Amino acid sequence: MADSWTFAVARDDLGRSTLVDGATPEVVDGEALLRVDRVGLTANNVTYAVLGDAMRYWEFFPPAARGLGPQWGLPPLWGFAEVVASTVAGVEVGQRVYGYLPPAGHLVVRPDRVDASGFRDASPHRAELPSPYNAYRSTTGDPAYQADHEDLLILFRPLFFTSFMLADQVVDNGFYGAEALLMSSASSKTAYAAAFELRGRGPRLVGLTSPGNLAFTRSLGCYDEVVPYDDISALDTIPTVYLDLSGTPSTRAALRQHLGDRLVRDIAVGLTNQTPNADAAEEVFFAPVQMRKRGQDWGREGLDQRFTEAWQRFTAVVSGWLDVQVGVGPEALQQAWADVLAGRTPPRVGHVVQL
The missing domain is CATH 3.40.50.720 (NAD(P)-binding Rossmann-like Domain)
Structure with a gap:
């Protein structure tokens, strides 16, 4: 592929997809550039596409910014990315973050509310979208992160x-x-x-x-x-x-x-x-909605603590229930999408793609 790429699906036919080449984006003041590194693909991502219009999931990663027409959509993925360029203090090149990512080589973000736990993307087009999807957690400031459990985080955290x-x-x-x-x-x-x-x-x-x-x-x-x-x-x-x-x-x-x-x-x-x-x-x-309620009841730290405790209980057993299949490259992502969409993925299998 070229130095950057984008995978997109037809909004009216999720079984039709395309891979297009593109140039690596440049950043301006207030922006950082993430290189998408390792992502998962589950039925959850198909749900985002099915509900893309109703729940505004198509709006997170606009196709026009990548030279694609409005008939295409970028189904959001969860996974890890690396900061490869930054103009924002506290967001450093080499930093590894977990969050909501496009099926593409890169993502330009406008980091806001930067702290040890990570940052939020304050890009204008995301301002009115559900806020939990705009958070990027730094691996060094995330209590749930364990390097040897990255694939479990990719597949299960959302x-x-x-x-x-x-x-x-x-x-x-x-x-x-x-x-x-x-x-x-x-x-x-x-x-x-x-x-x-x-x-x-x-x-x-x-x-x-x-x-x-x-x-x-x-x-x-x-x-x-x-x-x-x-x-x-x-x-x-x-x-x-x-x-x-x-x-x-x-x-x-x-x-x-x-x-x-x-x-x-x-x-x-x-x-x-x-x-x-x-x-x-x-x-x-x-x-x-329930997250906002509990954020008020418990505070952000209280919610994070309860989630982390539950996550650690779960990861202690779930690795025995799962066979992780790792693909490499954009073509493997396209194939994994087709398999999950068609229901060809057994419940024991989890698709992870290294990009």
Whole structure:
């Protein structure tokens, strides 16, 4: 490839993608340049693309800045980048940061609120976008960072943050008075990380999954029971909260028919099968909302401390549940996108790409 590059997908057909060459951007006063180094690709990134318009995810990394037309979108990725040029005090060349990155060789940022923990990107086009996505954590000032666990951070940190805040909201609301918590897409990383957090703290945890993922999901030990989707009629008719991570209309309909008024809460938590589910659910979980609440309740340091403690509990076990597949280069990123989009990635596999 050239000295810089960009991967983009067609906004109206996520299976169509392109790789384009470009020049390395120059920085002006107040800016820093990040070289994208190592990123992950999971169903979460597909979710960002599916909800790109509704949740404004396409706006983080505008295609026009990279010579691409508006029919293209840059699906955001999580991972590590290195500062390769900087005009901002406290943001030093060679600094390694974790955060929200484009599927591209470089990213120009306008660092603001710089401190030992990192900085925020104050680029004007990101000012009105959800603030948690604008933070870049320096590896030297991040209590959750461990050099030998970089790939776990890449693959799980954003998902685990969602899982952590989801579990916290459920606990914060007294489990909504339920006797059972039911989670679809139970084999997904976001679901089983939330189940890991909730296990043993209250209601019975029941995972719903496809027949092919039953054995894997049961092997995790996160759920009290794992049930295939076609066996919903066997569920106990007790007060139940449904945490929907799949967005499958037929699953919701079967649950409502079977549980009736025993379905005390129906909460959409993103999606994994590309069927937007927000309209059909009674409510939608959005992690930054609960994060803001807990930021007020606990303060930023208190929230960071609780997250780090939960993360360390999780990383102590999750490496045994995961096979990391590492690809190299932009073409490997393009292939990983195609595999995840098509559902060809087994639940045990996590895609990491070294760029």
